[in-house]
Amino acid sequence: MCDAVTRVMFGAIYAAEGSSSEVLLASAQEFSPRVDRVSDPREIVLDLSGLTRLFGDARTIAEELRRTAADRGVQIRVAIAGTRTAARLMVRHRAGITIIEPGTEAAALAPLPLALLGELAGDVNSQLPKSVGNWELGVVFKSWGLRTLGELAALPSDDLAARLGQDGVRWQRLARGEDATPLVPSVPEERFEQALDLEWPIEELEPLAFVLGRLLEPLEAHLERRGRGAAVLHVRLFLVKSAGETRDVHERSLQLPTPIRDARTLRTLALLDLESHPPTGPIDRVVVAVDPTPARIVQFSLITRPLPSPEQLSTLMARLQALMGETRCGSPALVDAWTPGAFEMTTFTPVDTNAIHSHETRSSVDMTVALRRFRHPVPARVRLTDGKPSRVTIDRRGMDGGGVRVCAGPWRTSGQWWRKSESDGWDRDEWDVTLTDGATYRLFRARDTEQWFVDGVLD
Amino acid sequence: MANHALAAVESALRDRKLDRTLTTALAPLERVDPSALVPMDVAPLDACLRGGLPRGHLSELVGARSSGRMTLLLQMMAAATSRGEIVAFVDTLDRLDVASAAAAGVDLSRLLWVRGQDISGRAGPFGPASPTERAIDRALKALNLVLQAGGFGVVAIDLADVPPVAIRQIPFNTWMRVQRVIEGSDTACVLLASEPLARSAGGLTVTLAGRATWVGTSDRSRRLSGIDVRARVVSPRKRIDGDAKVGIVVTEVTDRDLPIARAR
Numbered sequence: 001m002c003d004a005v006t007r008v009m010f011g012a013i014y015a016a017e018g019s020s021s022e023v024l025l026a027s028a029q030e031f032s033p034r035v036d037r038v039s040d041p042r043e044i045v046l047d048l049s050g051l052t053r054l055f056g057d058a059r060t061i062a063e064e065l066r067r068t069a070a071d072r073g074v075q076i077r078v079a080i081a082g083t084r085t086a087a088r089l090m091v092r093h094r095a096g097i098t099i100i101e102p103g104t105e106a107a108a109l110a111p112l113p114l115a116l117l118g119e120l121a122g123d124v125n126s127q128l129p130k131s132v133g134n135w136e137l138g139v140v141f142k143s144w145g146l147r148t149l150g151e152l153a154a155l156p157s158d159d160l161a162a163r164l165g166q167d168g169v170r171w172q173r174l175a176r177g178e179d180a181t182p183l184v185p186s187v188p189e190e191r192f193e194q195a196l197d198l199e200w201p202i203e204e205l206e207p208l209a210f211v212l213g214r215l216l217e218p219l220e221a222h223l224e225r226r227g228r229g230a231a232v233l234h235v236r237l238f239l240v241k242s243a244g245e246t247r248d249v250h251e252r253s254l255q256l257p258t259p260i261r262d263a264r265t266l267r268t269l270a271l272l273d274l275e276s277h278p279p280t281g282p283i284d285r286v287v288v289a290v291d292p293t294p295a296r297i298v299q300f301s302l303i304t305r306p307l308p309s310p311e312q313l314s315t316l317m318a319r320l321q322a323l324m325g326e327t328r329c330g331s332p333a334l335v336d337a338w339t340p341g342a343f344e345m346t347t348f349t350p351v352d353t354n355a356i357h358s359h360e361t362r363s364s365v366d367m368t369v370a371l372r373r374f375r376h377p378v379p380a381r382v383r384l385t386d387g388k389p390s391r392v393t394i395d396r397r398g399m400d401g402g403g404v405r406v407c408a409g410p411w412r413t414s415g416q417w418w419r420k421s422e423s424d425g426w427d428r429d430e431w432d433v434t435l436t437d438g439a440t441y442r443l444f445r446a447r448d449t450e451q452w453f454v455d456g457v458l459d
Numbered sequence: 460m461a462n463h464a465l466a467a468v469e470s471a472l473r474d475r476k477l478d479r480t481l482t483t484a485l486a487p488l489e490r491v492d493p494s495a496l497v498p499m500d501v502a503p504l505d506a507c508l509r510g511g512l513p514r515g516h517l518s519e520l521v522g523a524r525s526s527g528r529m530t531l532l533l534q535m536m537a538a539a540t541s542r543g544e545i546v547a548f549v550d551t552l553d554r555l556d557v558a559s560a561a562a563a564g565v566d567l568s569r570l571l572w573v574r575g576q577d578i579s580g581r582a583g584p585f586g587p588a589s590p591t592e593r594a595i596d597r598a599l600k601a602l603n604l605v606l607q608a609g610g611f612g613v614v615a616i617d618l619a620d621v622p623p624v625a626i627r628q629i630p631f632n633t634w635m636r637v638q639r640v641i642e643g644s645d646t647a648c649v650l651l652a653s654e655p656l657a658r659s660a661g662g663l664t665v666t667l668a669g670r671a672t673w674v675g676t677s678d679r680s681r682r683l684s685g686i687d688v689r690a691r692v693v694s695p696r697k698r699i700d701g702d703a704k705v706g707i708v709v710t711e712v713t714d715r716d717l718p719i720a721r722a723r
Contacts, residue, residue, distance in 0.1 A: 306610065312609070316604060319604050329573050334561055334567070343558075367531075367705070368559070368563060369683075370529040370533050371558075372554040372556065373556040388678065398622045408675070432682070437523075440671045459524060459526065
């Protein structure tokens with residue numbers, strides 16, 4: 001009795017041509033959650049182990065399967081065996097219900113034609129490794145005069161391996177009805193989405209924060225149960241429909257730098273984004289969805305100084321971008337160009353290094369004078385004596401200018417003059433000047449306009 | 460009686476967590492824990508600072524233009540990033556030259572740069588809601604956000620080019636609030652300014668004066684060779700005061716060679 005309950009049992013169902021694969025899947029899932037969708041949409045393999053207590057013996061289960069499918073309008077064949085391979089081969093060969101007693105798979109499959117194995121070839125979900133995913137050896141078997149699975153199964157394995165390698169042995173095991181790998185159930189695509197219809201439309205972000213919190217907390221629990229994090233956060237706000245108009249949907253998608261599932265962080269990020277891109281009307285339905293991705297695994301170190309968590313960094317960057325502007329926060333990066341002051345902004349995503357915190361001073365470091373650059377060069381009036389600047393006047397608050405104590409130059413640079421836009425190109429003579437107040441400036445004269453500018457301060 | 464009054468004052472200060480201003484509550488003079496300091500990575504200056512600027516406090520690098528304050532700050536950030544720390548620079552008026560930062564050795568991927576608006580090219584009086592005031596307000600808010608996030612080794616704010624009249628409009632308790640945010644953290648907050656502003660009880664003020672040095676006697680061969688910086692460290696109650704002299708050289712990040720012949 002105990003043996004009957006715990007016996008490993010697999011079933012394969014094969015539907016008539018033109019049947020809906022979704023209906024077939026639904027029928028199979030009524031019996032077992034462990035269902036494998038193979039490449040052929042007409043076929044499904046399911047794990048029936050332990051179902052005898054619920055339904056009775058294998059034949060009863062097979063009859064119930066056929067009846068359930070028939071109720072949904074699908075005619076199916078059913079084969080039940082101790083291995084998936086045996087069930088799959090048999091269901092393709094014989095109509096109706098076929099039951100193979102466990103341990104007799106090889107004998108039951110022996111009279112079946114060898115060409116059946118070819119039907120399993122190329123099935124990505126089958127137990128066949130990629131190297132034998134095609135039926136090239138079928139030609140060899142045919143030339144040897146093999147016609148049935150039993151004839152292939154009866155060959156000496158050592159000799160088969162010597163002639164065809166491990167691929168030949170794998171085909172032989174399949175011919176005997178043996179499974180090479182365990183069943184991997186097909187997991188239906190899971191949606192991580194929460195929605196809420198509001199009784200009264202909301203117009204401001206503050207009440208929306210509570211709604212988002214209520215939606216994101218179960219979403220966080222769902223992600224945690226599945227070991228997932230959010231890669232992209234989608235917020236869809238359905239706006240109240242005016243008379244005679246179609247309903248507008250305000251949709252925002254946030255790409256998260258790392259998988260995050262903390263509800264408070266996600267809510268803050270969503271709210272900060274909505275502050276920058278507010279909806280145009282009252283909201284009466286809120287939908288929050290995330291694109292799941294495997295959760296982050298963190299290994300902390302006792303040696304290195306910890307970096308802020310990605311949640312903290314994401315929130316910080318969102319707040320800074322809301323305050324300063326989206327393009328004004330991040331990490332600078334040099335660009336391969338001669339343009340003075342050229343750089344680009346990149347996302348600030350520091351990686352944890354294994355650099356051990358050291359308190360030693362770098363001994364042989366030459367400091368280089370830094371330039372404080374005016375992003376918009378400041379116009380100046382320069383008096384020349386013998387072709388050299390002798391006095392600089394700057395009409396800006398806090399920049400008085402003065403007499404030139406020492407100067408060097410000019411260094412001529414030009415570039416990008418072939419561009420159509422004048423702002424892209426430059427053609428100028430640069431000077432370094434120290435004024436009487438002790439400050440050292442970098443000046444330049446634009447050669448096309450003869451105008452002088454302060455480029456920066458050497459500091 | 461006097462002792463009772465003193466004890467009452469000290470007790471009241473401790474209740475309000477202001478006991479750092481008490482002489483008796485100050486940390487020992489010998490600062491032996493190197494992990495509590497951020498070295499400037501400049502040997503004479505670090506020797507003068509007895510290891511570096513303190514973490515968890517607001518320190519200042521102050522000086523006039525061309526006094527070497529930006530160079531020293533970038534040097535400090537380069538040292539911090541080379542140790543694997545991350546640093547932040549709140550650039551009130553968008554003055555950072557990225558090539559200079561890279562030349563100083565700052566690992567740019569570990570630098571968070573918060574760029575304000577460059578308003579130097581715009582004329583206009585200072586007043587309520589002026590561009591300068593808005594820029595300072597945003598920069599201070601950004602500084603607060605970065606400090607509250609935590610995890611940064613060095614966080615600097617640049618107020619060096621802000622007009623003095625605008626600086627004077629900043630409420631003094633701003634710096635007390637900053638000090639309270641970073642108290643006990645591993646972050647060294649550095650204020651870059653033209654004159655001392657914060658006067659923190661636990662931080663240090665490094666006053667800088669620079670003099671440009673030139674090489675070459677003729678017009679054609681003359682070029683800027685560096686800046687001689689004289690640093691003076693001022694600390695609360697003159698505990699770590701001292702002077703240091705630092706030389707900074709010019710290393711061109713462009714392909715400058717000799718100047719071209721001048722047209723006369």
